[in-house]
Amino acid sequence: MHAVVIAFALVQAHTLPTIDSLRTLIIPIALCAAHAVIGFTLGLRVWRLIAAPILAMVVWVLTAMASAVPSPWPRQLSGVYPRRLSFGEIATVYSLLPHLLLTGGIALSLLLLWLHRPLWVRVVATTTAVVCVAAAYLMVRDSGYSPPVLAGKAPVTCAGDSPEVCMPVATSSGIQSIRRQAKSVFADLDSAGVPVRARVVVDTLHGRENRSASSDTIMRVPLTEAAATHSVRLAVLLSAVRFPCERPKFDEEQDARMWAAETAGEGKAFQEFLKQQLVMSNGQGISVVRHISRTVEKVRAMPRRAQATWYARTVRAACGGDA
Amino acid sequence: VIWWCKARRIPLLAGCLAAYFALSLLARGTTVSLPSFLSPGGAAQMALAMFFAVVPAIALVACLESGVEAAEITGVRRIKSLDLSLSVATVVATALLSSVVAWLSGDAGAAVGGRNTAFLVGLALLVRAFAGRPAVVAPVFWPLLVAFFGFSSPDRPYHWTVLPEVLSAWYAAVGAALAFAVGLVAQFRTSRKTT
Numbered sequence: 034m035h036a037v038v039i040a041f042a043l044v045q046a047h048t049l050p051t052i053d054s055l056r057t058l059i060i061p062i063a064l065c066a067a068h069a070v071i072g073f074t075l076g077l078r079v080w081r082l083i084a085a086p087i088l089a090m091v092v093w094v095l096t097a098m099a100s101a102v103p104s105p106w107p108r109q110l111s112g113v114y115p116r117r118l119s120f121g122e123i124a125t126v127y128s129l130l131p132h133l134l135l136t137g138g139i140a141l142s143l144l145l146l147w148l149h150r151p152l153w154v155r156v157v158a159t160t161t162a163v164v165c166v167a168a169a170y171l172m173v174r175d176s177g178y179s180p181p182v183l184a185g186k187a188p189v190t191c192a193g194d195s196p197e198v199c200m201p202v203a204t205s206s207g208i209q210s211i212r213r214q215a216k217s218v219f220a221d222l223d224s225a226g227v228p229v230r231a232r233v234v235v236d237t238l239h240g241r242e243n244r245s246a247s248s249d250t251i252m253r254v255p256l257t258e259a260a261a262t263h264s265v266r267l268a269v270l271l272s273a274v275r276f277p278c279e280r281p282k283f284d285e286e287q288d289a290r291m292w293a294a295e296t297a298g299e300g301k302a303f304q305e306f307l308k309q310q311l312v313m314s315n316g317q318g319i320s321v322v323r324h325i326s327r328t329v330e331k332v333r334a335m336p337r338r339a340q341a342t343w344y345a346r347t348v349r350a351a352c353g354g355d356a
Numbered sequence: 357v358i359w360w361c362k363a364r365r366i367p368l369l370a371g372c373l374a375a376y377f378a379l380s381l382l383a384r385g386t387t388v389s390l391p392s393f394l395s396p397g398g399a400a401q402m403a404l405a406m407f408f409a410v411v412p413a414i415a416l417v418a419c420l421e422s423g424v425e426a427a428e429i430t431g432v433r434r435i436k437s438l439d440l441s442l443s444v445a446t447v448v449a450t451a452l453l454s455s456v457v458a459w460l461s462g463d464a465g466a467a468v469g470g471r472n473t474a475f476l477v478g479l480a481l482l483v484r485a486f487a488g489r490p491a492v493v494a495p496v497f498w499p500l501l502v503a504f505f506g507f508s509s510p511d512r513p514y515h516w517t518v519l520p521e522v523l524s525a526w527y528a529a530v531g532a533a534l535a536f537a538v539g540l541v542a543q544f545r546t547s548r549k550t551t
Contacts, residue, residue: 082418083415083418083492086410086414086492087411087414089493089496090407090410093500094388094404097503098389098390100391101390
């Protein structure tokens with residue numbers, strides 16, 4: 034049943050599963066078997082007509098509420114894998130084990146009791162159940178809401194140098210064209226007198242933990258998303274305009290970005306992008322955009338050297354430095 | 357009547373009612389957050405007590421389904437009216453127990469248990485008229501349906517759900533009464549004696 038559903042999803046997405054991605058599939062398959070064992074055992078002992086519906090409801094309520102209780106550990110046991118795996122992430126074996134230990138341990142001990150029951154079998158069965166349940170609890174007692182994952186496991190390919198562009202293999206079909214576009218942005222900014230120091234451009238799709246953490250030498254750009262919307266140059270540009278602080282002032286930030294965009298010939302695209310952002314935040318978008326583009330037009334009329342100085346000053350001012 | 361009591365396992369029904377009472381008292385006022393597809397946050401707040409109303413309904417159907425079929429068909433005892441009064445008695449008993457829980461815990465909302473059981477019993481009896489024994493799952497099916505599709509926002513159930521509605525919701529009371537009445541009619545028309 035699980036296999037059929039998953040096969041449909043795979044066909045719809047035109048893709049094949051990797052071996053590692055099948056790990057999470059172990060949980061539903063094993064738990065179905067475990068619940069079947071538990072149900073059958075109970076049905077042999079007590080009155081089925083009452084036990085079956087009540088057990089079904091109890092198990093459902095417990096499983097369903099486990100993901101919403103305030104304490105984080107029940108959801109690591111419920112059998113519902115409590116995290117959306119993103120691109121390049123693999124569930125760790127350690128995070129899958131508690132789900133299996135809790136239900137599987139109980140099922141295993143009941144299975145042992147199906148045998149003829151000398152005392153030692155009963156002892157072994159009880160011990161199995163207690164050990165498994167206790168182990169499952171101890172494993173997740175201190176865990177957070179989200180289980181640990183292995184991130185950044187998708188194979189990566191890189192192309193060219195200065196800048197070197199790195200993307201996951203799965204989305205790298207246009208990597209040469211993307212590299213050319215990134216290179217042209219770098220060249221435009223260079224010739225305007227504000228060279229970009231980064232030498233490696235890395236796709237953010239690879240490892241979401243470091244999404245915002247660009248550094249002096251590595252630039253993180255959502256290349257795959259940008260390639261899908263034909264806005265690679267704008268995306269590279271936005272990452273290239275860097276500020277020496279976490280939260281730059283809005284006006285200066287947009288002035289600097291707009292100037293860089295105009296310089297690289299992406300002015301129109303940036304205006305659209307800015308309008309969309311402003312619509313989401315406060316709705317006075319168009320007038321703000323007009324104001325910024327007027328400022329930038331004036332700057333663009335200045336000689337090249339002065340423009341670069343203005344840019345450096347604006348970037349500093351955005352972070353509270355003197356203007 | 358004594359034979360009927362034994363055949364229908366009345367003590368078991370009484371035990372289930374006692375369990376219902378104990379659970380309701382223990383879990384008074386507890387709400388749980390459960391997955392819900394139509395609610396914006398993907399979750400809905402439900403009183404845990406909502407699920408307890410299932411217990412008397414299941415027990416009733418299970419008891420009605422147990423018995424000595426051959427003897428009942430050929431016998432002369434008035435099984436049919438006894439069975440009907442058993443359904444009514446179960447609902448009345450649950451309503452009384454819910455009121456007691458509400459009185460003891462000072463939470464007037466707990467009294468919805470009677471209404472909810474009436475609805476679920478009606479539903480189960482109706483399904484039983486067509487499906488027979490498998491009808492025991494009908495009372496379980498409904499709360500799950502309500503949890504998945506019955507909420508337009510985490511604390512706002514749709515009118516058709518009946519179970520999570522507050523005590524003062526007249527449409528829920530009418531729905532429960534209607535379901536119970538239809539269930540009793542279904543039980544009357546299809547009980548074994550007539551077939």
